[in-house]
Amino acid sequence: MLNTPESRLSISKAALYPFNKITQGLIRFRDLLDFEIQNVIDFSISVGDDAGTIVTGKQSSIMISDSVKASLADVDTLILNDPGTVFAGNEATFEKFDLINKWRAMVLKANQMGVQVVSVHEIFDTDTLKWINESHAKIIIGKQMNENLLKALDVFDVPSRSYYDRVYEYINSFDTEKTLFTQTKIKKIAILSTRGCLGKYTTQMSLYRELTKRGKKVLPLITEPTAFLYKRDDADLPKFLAERSLQKYPYYINELVKKADKEQYEYVIFSGQGSIAPYKALWLDAMKLNLLQAFGADTTLLVAGYHDNDEIDASIQILRIYGGHQPSAILIPDKVETHYGSYEMKTAEQISKRKEELKQLFHIPNVELIHDITRITDIVL
Structure with a gap:
């Protein structure tokens, strides 16, 4: 049962x-x-x-x-x-x-x-x-979906014509409806990545811990399925899909941000699920683009790997077009999963080489290990 x-x-x-x-x-x-x-x-x-x-x-x-x-x-x-x-x-x-x-x-x-x-x-x-x-x-x-926020989403209609027309209308209707969203004073930080399982959650929670230590009032929008264990409203996409349609997820994130703003949080940290780069799944890609606009990050941190330069380039271009800015920093892991339960630890030489490579290729001066995020915390303040 x-x-x-x-x-x-x-x-x-x-x-x-x-x-x-x-x-x-x-x-x-x-x-x-x-x-x-x-x-x-x-x-x-x-x-x-x-x-x-x-x-x-x-x-x-x-x-x-x-x-x-x-x-x-x-x-x-x-x-x-x-x-x-x-x-x-x-x-x-x-x-x-x-x-x-x-x-x-x-x-x-x-x-x-x-x-x-x-x-x-x-x-x-x-x-x-x-x-x-x-x-x-x-x-x-275990879930902690905010029922009042879910009900607030019902005012947004999802287009219902042919498949491609619906996607087109979805993007355009969102572009119109986003002007109705309440502007917030809260500072919004997005943590995105070139692919899944690189360390977005570790980045998010490490930054949350560090800002809290500095006396800031911070809300993490946890997209892992564990938000309820931290007594937080769920931002997990699969749990949301059990309640509402995929297309309404950006609106839900916006509602969570507005709620945090009303509760006088100074910062909200959102960690996107999966990759920001295109999946070639039309509805999912459309939702991700609208999500960038719905969240409206003031600062974005991009988590990347060791062999994904094309994905990094695509992610940066998407951020520039739909997020209005490029990443303030790129963060990389110190280990990479090779198969279930097994990891390849990167050497100090490999890490240093990758950091310099990313700085030169993408002209982003702030490149650090995820575990060294405290070195760049000041850029989000």
Whole structure:
């Protein structure tokens, strides 16, 4: 049985599953959570290791274990950062370690032990949904969508003619309707990237932490599915799509910004999902262009990789046309995922060479590692 909480979830001590990027992000920024991460469950990688040591280089006593019973013994919540189904890049791992069946057994064990099970993802897979119903498994879908803001979107009509006409009308109708948006005093920072899984979330939360330390009132619009764990309104696109159409997402982000402005936040940080570069999916590309205009960033930080110069160039051109400015800085990771759970660490020489290359190619003087974002924090103030 899938449930959506009627009020904010009560979590005191949690176990996380699995040791993926979402879990690693929660461990990295656990000081911003109001509950304790006790341990991590994983059946395929890093079993027996200290999760904090892997993520931050500092021991945390948050151990990675493949024992479900032991991991759940002293927690009130199991947080699922994986919906229990195969997705791009981890098919071989799922098959090798029988992860679908182990995920299901883990959920049932948690139910049996009286541990609440919370999924950060919407669950759409038909086989998984069928299993949940037949086994009477209890899973809470964690979300914090603002119903009042969702209702406010209903005034915006979505065109309904032929496919290409609708896309054309969507872009043009947005261009007209955006003049009706309330101008805000809040300073808006956008974090965008040339492709997915490069470190936008780490950039966003690191900047949020740093600005907060400087005494600024900052709201992160978290587009990862974990916003509810930070007691924030969801800006996660898949969760939004469970409530409204893709075309209305830019309007929703605008409503979140207006709400933050009314609540007298000084800064709002938005991290876009996926790539700013074209996907060749017409509706998605149209939505992304409108999103740039809806958010109206004052400052943009571009997260890039090591072999994506064409995508960087395309991203900069899109930002100039639809965002009205070029990136104030380019940020790069110190490691790149090669396949599920495995990373290539970049050497100091590789990092230095890439930074200089980006400065010369794109004439953007501020190029830093994501983990060194404090060096360029002043440019967003």
